[in-house]
Amino acid sequence: MLNQKHAVLLESPAKTNDVPPPSPVQIQEPDTKTVGRVTVDKPIMTTRNVDVYYGDKQAIIDVSIDVAYNEVLSMIGPSGCGKSTFLRCLNRMNDTIESARVTGKIELEGHDIYDKKTDVVTLRARVGMVFQKPNPFPKSVYENVAYGPRIHGLARNQSELDEIVQTSLRRAGLWDEVKDRLGQPGTGLSGGQQQRLCIARCIAVNPDVILMDEPCSALDPIATARIEELIDELRQNYSIVIVTHSMQQAARVSQRTAYFHLGDLIEVGETATIFTNPQDKLTEDYLTGRFG
Numbered sequence: 355m356l357n358q359k360h361a362v363l364l365e366s367p368a369k370t371n372d373v374p375p376p377s378p379v380q381i382q383e384p385d386t387k388t389v390g391r392v393t394v395d396k397p398i399m400t401t402r403n404v405d406v407y408y409g410d411k412q413a414i415i416d417v418s419i420d421v422a423y424n425e426v427l428s429m430i431g432p433s434g435c436g437k438s439t440f441l442r443c444l445n446r447m448n449d450t451i452e453s454a455r456v457t458g459k460i461e462l463e464g465h466d467i468y469d470k471k472t473d474v475v476t477l478r479a480r481v482g483m484v485f486q487k488p489n490p491f492p493k494s495v496y497e498n499v500a501y502g503p504r505i506h507g508l509a510r511n512q513s514e515l516d517e518i519v520q521t522s523l524r525r526a527g528l529w530d531e532v533k534d535r536l537g538q539p540g541t542g543l544s545g546g547q548q549q550r551l552c553i554a555r556c557i558a559v560n561p562d563v564i565l566m567d568e569p570c571s572a573l574d575p576i577a578t579a580r581i582e583e584l585i586d587e588l589r590q591n592y593s594i595v596i597v598t599h600s601m602q603q604a605a606r607v608s609q610r611t612a613y614f615h616l617g618d619l620i621e622v623g624e625t626a627t628i629f630t631n632p633q634d635k636l637t638e639d640y641l642t643g644r645f646g
């Protein structure tokens with residue numbers, strides 16, 4: 355209902371929280387050097403043969419991987435291996451970096467997100483992003499969440515907007531803590547609350563996928579635990595791709611894990627398998643602390 359505009363702009367059926375629709379295209383297992391299965395049965399996103407260059411320097415080398423409905427996919431690997439670069443491909447945030455060039459194919463529910471017909475603002479609402487450092491707007495708690503729905507025309511009147519704000523804050527596990535201070539600045543909240551506010555802001559525009567780049571690295575262990583619980587709850591309604599330096603965090607929150615090394619996607623698999631029985635020597639060396 356509310357994301358009708360999104361649906362039109364990306365030529366995609368309106369989102370529901372019911373059983374995911376079957377993928378419109380039968381995806382073939384791609385030809386790849388990556389160890390493990392990179393495809394999933396019902397992908398919400400597919401990436402094929404993705405290369406990313408910054409000027410002459412290649413930062414991502416021929417990466418193919420799917421993202422499933424209602425999964426948490428974690429991306430791990432040593433600093434500089436290209437995790438953030440690859441994550442940014444998924445909602446075209448690399449477009450904002452002048453030297454960056456992305457090739458290959460990335461689809462969201464069967465639609466090429468790099469197609470010239472794709473509206474990038476709408477894409478970034480459907481594939482939202484939460485950054486390392488909480489970055490609320492210098493506005494009130496309410497306005498932080500209401501801003502997106504307002505610019506995307508998702509509410510017909512004030513009471514609908516109020517409802518979206520409340521639902522988003524509830525889903526982000528923040529409502530009870532902020533319901534009496536909606537008019538106060540978002541920047542006045544604690545770090546963990548600010549990060550949940552950023553998650554609420556992302557949810558408010560009704561995304562399908564949430565990208566998180568080290569969302570807990572600026573938070574203390576208690577705030578981190580709260581976000582990890584939240585990630586698990588959010589999986590019921592969204593797909594989440596999370597970059598993390600914490601292997602414990604990847605093990606706790608994700609169902610699948612992807613290991614990157616110097617721009618290559620080395621191995622993908624069920625998180626439990628990757629952590630207990632990695633197939634590739636590079637993955638094993640990283641997990642056992644011999645590398646990175």
Ligand SMILES: Nc1ncnc2c1ncn2[C@@H]1O[C@H](COP(=O)(O)OP(=O)(O)OP(=O)(O)O)[C@@H](O)[C@H]1O
Pocket residue numbers: 408413431432433434435436437438439440451453
């Ligand atoms: N804006 C940029 N311009 C030029 N090179 C970049 C840019 N951003 C990243 N790179 C380079 O691309 C490579 C991958 O960087 P990226 O930030 O994606 O790695 P990462 O795995 O996220 O690292 P970290 O764990 O430290 O965040 C690195 O060699 C980095 O120096």
Ligand SMILES: [Mg+2]
Pocket residue numbers: 437438439567597
């Ligand atoms: Mg990074």
